[in-house]
Amino acid sequence: AETVRLLSSSQVINSVVNVVKELLENSLDAGSTSIDVKLENYGLDRIEVRDNGSGIEASDVAVMAVKHYTSKISCHEDLERLETYGFRGEALGSICAVSEVCVTTKTGADDVSIQYTLDVTGHIVSQRPSHLGQGTTVCALKLFKNLPVRRQYYSNTKKCKEEMKKVQDLLMAYAVVKPGLRVTLTHNKAVVWQKARVSDHRAALMAVIGAACMANLLPLQHRQEQPEITIQGYFPKPGCDYTSSSSSSPDKTFVFVNDRPVHHKDILKVFVSVQCKLLNARFRDPSCRRYPTMMMNIIIPPSTVDVNVTPDKTQVMLHYKEAVLSAVEAMLVSLYGAAAK
Ligand code: ADP
Ligand code: MG
Structure with a gap:
């Protein structure tokens, strides 16, 4: 035993x-x-x-x-x-x-x-x-x-x-x-x-990544029904080139599902592919594909998430994964689409 x-x-x-x-x-x-x-x-x-x-x-x-x-x-x-x-x-x-x-x-x-x-x-x-x-x-x-x-x-x-x-x-x-x-x-x-204790998410993110990095980010919120999905976060401003190696910003890519930090491969793939399609040609060079400093919290009904996939609970299974990924995509396209044209 x-x-x-x-x-x-x-x-x-x-x-x-x-x-x-x-x-x-x-x-x-x-x-x-x-x-x-x-x-x-x-x-x-x-x-x-x-x-x-x-x-x-x-x-x-x-x-x-x-x-x-x-x-x-x-x-x-x-x-x-x-x-x-x-x-x-x-x-x-x-x-x-x-x-x-x-x-x-x-x-x-x-x-x-x-x-x-x-x-x-x-x-x-x-x-x-x-x-x-x-x-x-x-x-x-x-x-x-x-x-x-x-x-x-x-x-x-x-x-x-x-x-x-x-x-x-x-x-x-x-x-x-x-x-x-x-x-x-x-x-x-x-x-x-x-x-230190601060009053809101903006101040919390700023405390973690620093004011200089924060200046490159834009707050964004996306909400949809059926399935119910809210995405809140701070994303790189259109045109902001975080891929340059001279950038002093640390790679701090924070993705959460219902406030739980998660491993975010699929979600970040969407991010990179939107960037590829719309923005920066340099993104087509895989060696330039660094993840940006940003934060995204995906809020969905707890009944549609299974966090019990791995012992450390950092992998999540989403009942409406495709819907969540396309919500992320829609939000990013609305942010970067205009800049890409
Ligand atoms: P779980 O978090 O899944 O309930 P844990 O083994 O982590 O299981 O903790 C067992 C129990 O011990 C918790 O359900 C809680 O009642 C109690 N506990 C553990 N750590 C704390 C803490 N820091 N403050 C209050 N209660 C705690
Ligand atoms: Mg515990």
Whole structure:
């Protein structure tokens, strides 16, 4: 049973960035407006995510890291109106299987926070009062200590640095869709990146990509019925050449489906093909096809999205994929069409 647990867990939790993603999503699901992510030795020695969210009720603590426990859905129908990032009750338990976990939590009703130490099966082995404010702090120590091959993979500093860049990109993506979120990333006690709480999406995107990049973008919204699709975002202004290598803008292409950062190959293909058709001949040279700095949030009824395709929930299956892709195309053609003529 130990081995099976380890194998299935290490599939859900396969990297440092994965751990951070799951903990961050839990914090957001708990309504947090402030999240601090702290890594030590690139997350291999310690990953800590501290939030100011709802905290975990004492009655839930005993089961929170037990496999498939979730407080977020209670029946199959709930999946159809899913508004939380989590729903499988898999993350905490999996993190326990591949590291040493302790959770400190305090709800609004609790007098003091309690720190719980969990074992590999997600059961509480000890607890003691601590001094933190409302919210939850999860620490995962010695990640992959029981998976030597994976640990070995990270013995390379270059790999570690790549992984940390991914953590930062991940935090940036959530920072873009959550303007009200204050977030920091710390590595070995030095702040690597942070974003303050701001009031709207525009300010959030600006905080992430910088004012200079923001100046090249245009806000756009597209709404249609049957199927119901809303696309909101900031797109490169017509004629803006983001393909030139001299451009100092970092590639920050943020695509979300219902506020969930997603892998966006098909959607970006539409973007590139519209650009190819309408605008820039240089696009026909594949080596010039860099993705632009932009942000697009596709909002569709939760019942028409399946986020359960891959363990990390970054691939989505859309019931009306063609309709969504053609809505994206229509919107881009309306933006760039005039300029192309
Ligand atoms: P899921 O997110 O799919 O429900 P997880 O294993 O990630 O599953 O978390 C299990 C449960 O632990 C959650 O349903 C929630 O009740 C609780 N939990 C975990 N992290 C937090 C947090 N930061 N704040 C409040 N509750 C949390
Ligand atoms: Mg979760």
